[in-house]
Amino acid sequence: MSHELQKPILRWGIIGTGLISSWFVSDMVVPRADATAKHIIQAIGSSSEEKGRAFAQKFGGDATPSIYGSYDAVYADPEVDIVYIGIPHAFHKDACLKAISHRKHVLCEKPFTLNEQEAQEVFDAAKKKGVFVMEAMWTRFMPLTEQLLRLVHQEKRIGDVHRVFCDFGMLMDLDSLPATSRLKDPALGAGTLLDIGVYSLTWGLLGLDEGIASAALTPQVFSAQSISEGIDVTTSIVLHYPQNGRQGILTSSMKAKSDPVFARIEGSKGTVFIEGIAPSLPRRFTVVFNDAAAERQIYDAPPKVGKGFFYEADAVANDIVAGRVENATMPWDETLRVLALMDGIRARGVGQASK
């Protein structure tokens, strides 16, 4: 970690060369006028060196990373400051612990681990080594999300929040996937809740909590999951806050595709409608007031440069240079709280899904 013209520089070691790593790396090398940090793709770890090399050529821009046919070589590379973990959830805990044991900082994809207990193990290890760790919940870092939360919670533009709805549906034909797919194999953490429901839950918490809530404010949860071949294909969650009566109705499914307007936050004075190609990537929100005479207000995301993974990466770089081990927007307790909620939902489970 060093500085260049006041901007922190972070040298990334990438673990896994699948879809999400390709998006993340492409975003790290895209030129941006508003960047608050510089990101260098320093090393790539893959199951095969050949795969790693092809990945670097395709997505790494001008970067000339060290290519390794193993993940361990990335953790051991002294030139790597931070490890980005982009492999199936079932392997997140192990990868985090290995990276931390080499005193690397860590940014790990969502869901951070399979359950709360695994996440606690990772945070305990990070605390001991004094390294930065964060769940890569990129949606929370987008300027549009930050603007929306300011408008709802600080400016109270729609008055008191009563309810939040969010749906993340992605049509998926399980039969067409190989048994080894991370989207199908229960051992790899497959199922909609951990894969996409985590975003519906996130929007619920963002809309219903005023800022990062303490564990004491964790809502009551009611839920049902439809299970097929050992994984949830549809999950519906109701969050209920006894303190203020707020409710969240949050769903995920691989049997239906969500509407582009994937969420709404209802308040005493109006409603915010949130849209985008998926709940992970909001592009616009519209404030509609109950007073029919009041004009609706539309807010758009900044013009698109890449996908938007650089917002979380810039935040991480600025935390690390300031000596912080966790991030205020996605702190360890929030990751633990979300995982605890998902643990409860999965434990409650279980009804059979029709074909």
Ligand SMILES: NC(=O)c1ccc[n+]([C@@H]2O[C@H](COP(=O)([O-])OP(=O)(O)OC[C@H]3O[C@@H](n4cnc5c(N)ncnc54)[C@H](OP(=O)(O)O)[C@@H]3O)[C@@H](O)[C@H]2O)c1
């Ligand atoms: N933030 C987001 O919007 C977002 C979007 C999609 C996924 N994700 C998260 O990112 C993680 C990876 O998802 P993905 O869609 O990128 O998966 P993917 O395309 O299947 O890639 C996963 C990569 O992990 C490595 N891997 C190691 N062991 C594996 C195994 N047993 N089976 C399959 N792959 C294995 C492979 O890389 P090598 O062969 O190179 O080692 C593989 O290419 C998941 O936790 C997922 O929830 C986040």
